[in-house]
Amino acid sequence: MSAIDFADVQAAASRIAGVAHRTPVVTSRRLDDELGIELHLKCENLQRMGAFKFRGAYNRLAQLSPDERRAGVVAFSSGNHAQAVALAAGLLGIPATIVMPTDAPQIKLVATRGYGATIVPYDRRTEDRAAIAADLAERESRTVVPPFDDPAIMAGQGTAALELMQEVADLDAVIAPLGGGGLLSGTAVAVHGMRSATRVFGAEPAAGNDGKRSFDSGEIVTIDVPETLADGAQTTALGALTFPIIREQVEDIVLATDDELAAGMRSLAHTCKLVVEPTGALAYAAARVLAPTMPGARVGVILSGGNVDLDRFARLVADAG
The missing domain is CATH 3.40.50.1100 (Rossmann fold)
Incomplete structure (x- = not known):
């Protein structure tokens, strides 16, 4: 199915x-x-x-429960999903933390911060972004918003x-x-x-x-x-x-x-x-x-x-x- x-x-x-x-x-x-x-x-x-990416991010975040919205979300992305989650979260009043690679385009880093999200940097060649996001989500009771799956x-x-x-x-x-x-x-x-x-x-x-x-x-x-x-x-x-x-x-x-x-x-x-x-x-x-x-x-x-x-x-x- x-x-x-x-x-x-x-x-x-x-x-x-x-x-x-x-x-x-x-x-x-x-x-x-x-x-x-x-x-x-x-x-x-x-x-x-x-x-x-805004389409999927907003569709996902709009379906969170009131408790999930208060706790916030964490996402991982090289740029566009990061910005999408940050913007959708800002529109819906949801705290957002984004795990982004250190080599992400500067324009995407600046925009993600500008939408109000907190950025956690990582090295895409030596670190596992999904693991970093999962750890943050567990410690802070946040919902993980994956980029595609x-x-x-x-x-x-x-x-x-x-x-x-x-x-x-x-x-x-x-x-x-x-x-x-x-x-x-x-x-x-x-x-x-x-x-x-x-x-x-x-x-x-x-x-x-x-x-x-x-x-x-x-x-x-x-x-x-x-x-x-x-x-x-x-x-x-x-x-x-x-x-x-x-x-x-x-x-x-x-x-x-x-x-x-x-x-x-x-x-x-x-x-x-x-x-x-x-x-x-x-x-x-x-x-x-x-x-x-x-x-x-x-x-x-x-x-x-x-x-x-x-x-x-x-x-x-x-x-x-």
């Missing part, structure tokens, strides 16, 4: 309505002509706190694809980024709940291909922390709850190199005037790879986030030129 079903995504959509932004879907004739497909870009880079998180993330499918009828394919699998599993459930014939693809950094290896082998593969521009997808393994849904409902995982991510960021900035972080460009980079195999297809692409330091963004898109 799957961790979530379509009804869970619909319930999440009702729960976050009026709090999360209903982000726009952008099209570009120039990109369509260039790639030979009809692109529909779901702009979660324009979501509150700059990424889709949680039904409420997964259902909340799926609302982005639900909105996309509601706005654009009869999509032939939808592509979502893949880190731990919360967004991709939620996307697959939402898409197939709306239209069973629509194909769903995941997009993963080539340097961190644990998801692709897991998908192909049929069992969860764990890797070392990957070196990739896509800091939001530096996970080492899929979740126990996300993996079965991905294995059953996703057609394939497409890999994108760092060069392809930078080129995708440049293309989106130049043509659509969109600022997208490297992880946020994963699905678009995958669409560019897949385009020759599906000429004329109507393809939905989830641009998952835009939280990138502007100096870094400028360097990446310049190098991609």
